Amino acid sequence: MQIRSACLIGATGFVGRALAAQLHARGVALRVITRQRVRANPLLVLPTIDVRVADTHDEEALTRHFEGVDAVVNLVGILHEGRNASFQAVHAELPRKVANACRAAGVGRLVHMSALGAAESAPSEYLRTKWRGEENVRQGAGEALATTIFRPSVIFGAHDRFLNLFAQLVDVFPLVPLAGADARFQPVWVEDVARAMAQAVVESLPARTYELCGPRVYTLAGLVARVAELRSRRRWIMPLPAWAATLQALVFEHLPGRLITRDNLRSMSVPNTCSGPWPAELGFQPASLEAVVPAYLAGNGSQSRLDRFRAER
Numbered sequence: 001m002q003i004r005s006a007c008l009i010g011a012t013g014f015v016g017r018a019l020a021a022q023l024h025a026r027g028v029a030l031r032v033i034t035r036q037r038v039r040a041n042p043l044l045v046l047p048t049i050d051v052r053v054a055d056t057h058d059e060e061a062l063t064r065h066f067e068g069v070d071a072v073v074n075l076v077g078i079l080h081e082g083r084n085a086s087f088q089a090v091h092a093e094l095p096r097k098v099a100n101a102c103r104a105a106g107v108g109r110l111v112h113m114s115a116l117g118a119a120e121s122a123p124s125e126y127l128r129t130k131w132r133g134e135e136n137v138r139q140g141a142g143e144a145l146a147t148t149i150f151r152p153s154v155i156f157g158a159h160d161r162f163l164n165l166f167a168q169l170v171d172v173f174p175l176v177p178l179a180g181a182d183a184r185f186q187p188v189w190v191e192d193v194a195r196a197m198a199q200a201v202v203e204s205l206p207a208r209t210y211e212l213c214g215p216r217v218y219t220l221a222g223l224v225a226r227v228a229e230l231r232s233r234r235r236w237i238m239p240l241p242a243w244a245a246t247l248q249a250l251v252f253e254h255l256p257g258r259l260i261t262r263d264n265l266r267s268m269s270v271p272n273t274c275s276g277p278w279p280a281e282l283g284f285q286p287a288s289l290e291a292v293v294p295a296y297l298a299g300n301g302s303q304s305r306l307d308r309f310r311a312e313r
Contacts, residue, residue, distance in 0.1 A: 003070045003109065003202050005029040009056055009098065010075030012039040014159060015113065018194035019073065020046060026202050033065050057089065059097040066105035071201045073111045074098045079126070080258045091129035092136060099140030099147075109146045111200045112137050116151045116186075116211060117270050124266035134209070148200040150193070152212040153272050156289060157190030158296040163227055165259070167297055170228040170235045177238045179245030179260055181221040183268035186213035192286040199282060206281065213274035214286050220268070226289075230298045 006023055010016050011032040020030055024046045031050040034040050040051045054061040056076065066072055078090050095112060102110050118130035134149055141147040156163050169176055193212055199205060218226075221237050228235040240248060249262045278286055 003028060005031065005069040006071040006073060006201055007031040007033065007066055007069045007107075008073045008075065009033050009062075010073075010077070010113075011043060013075060014157065014161070015155060015190055015193055015197075016075045017042060018157070018190045019075070019197050020049070022191075022194045022198040023201060024049075026198060028202065031065065031069055033062070057094060057097065059101055062097060062101035063104045066101050066107050069105075069107060071109040071111065072098065072102050072107050073113075073197065073201060075113050077113065077115070077130075079264070080261055081263075087125050087129040088132075091126070092132035095133035096136035096140050099137050099145065102145050103140065103142055107145065109201065110137065110141060110148070111197055112147065112149045113197070114149055114151050114209075116153045116213070116272050116274065117267065118151060122267075123269050124263045126263055126267050127270075146207045148205055148207050149209040150197060150200070150212055151209060152193050153186045153188050153214070153274065155190050155193055156187045156293065160190065162187075163223070163293060163297060166224050166227045167231055170224070170231055170233045173235070175236050175238060176224060176228075177240055177244075177248065178221055178224060179240050179248050180265055180268040181219065181237070181239030183220045184217055184271040184273055185220065185223065186217050186273040187223070187289050188212050188214045189287045189289075189292050192284075195284065196279075196282050210279050210282075211274040211276065212286075213278070215278075215288050217271075217273050218289075226293075227297065230294055232298075 006028050008016060008020060011020050012034055020043055023030060032040055032043060033052050033054050033056055037051060037053050043049055052065050054065055074095060076090060076094055078085050081087055114134050115130045117127050118134060119127060120131050122128045137147055154162055196212055221239060224237055245265055246262060249260045249265045252259045253261045
């Protein structure tokens with residue numbers, strides 16, 4: 001099946017912007033569905049992109065906007081629940097609606113982003129609903145809809161909300177009280193995730209579930225220490241015992257920004273690492289964190305100088 005066009009849901013996010021650029025470079029005509037047109041402004045640099053405003057949770061609207069495209073990519077996800085967004089609605093029910101709409105619109109290929117550690121018996125609601133979403137995609141796809149699911153570890157990149165958050169913290173605080181300090185992660189670069197997903201859209205990859213991880217495993221404390229080193233900050237990282245970590249998460253749940261919640265803490269209780277090597281069928285190897293992060297996090301690289309210049313304009 002030759003893929004000439006694709007519709008992206010969640011394209012205005014961190015991974016979505018990278019994927020849109022990758023697909024555009026491959027000559028795929030892009031359609032983007034968003035609730036607010038202004039959020040798609042960064043994507044307008046891509047010529048001929050078709051931005052459509054719609055309620056992504058309206059299955060009939062999805063069906064209308066999927067008509068005429070060859071593939072659909074669902075990237076929608078949330079890290080924290082809010083008044084208007086629950087894990088169940090976003091991670092479990094929306095994928096079912098997307099799969100149903102794909103079948104109704106005659107779409108031939110669906111690519112869905114889940115999360116590493118998704119399981120029926122996972123310790124957090126975040127991971128359990130990610131698993132339910134995968135099941136709903138598989139059940140809704142049927143035989144005519146080729147479906148590929150990706151489970152990435154924590155994703156890093158120039159505009160991530162993970163390492164950049166720790167950079168902000170170590171820039172300000174000499175002491176970093178850290179919940180889940182021993183949690184294990186295998187971070188993967190956003191461009192590698194986008195490249196893998198673009199291949200799933202354009203090429204004939206086996207319709208299965210792929211785990212995506214970088215080449216090295218880190219503890220959370222190790223990652224924060226590496227960030228502090230890159231920022232040239234001497235910082236004391238204080239691992240919190242379980243009771244203090246839970247108390248910290250409970251407090252932060254009620255503060256603006258929600259740095260961490262108790263559900264996040266439960267997610268970190270299981271290793272965020274891949275069960276095997278990088279999928280050989282993708283045809284490339286992932287970049288290491290050490291090869292990418294210093295370019296945007298060290299504070300003295302060209303990317304950092306450019307960011308500061310933009311902030312001062």
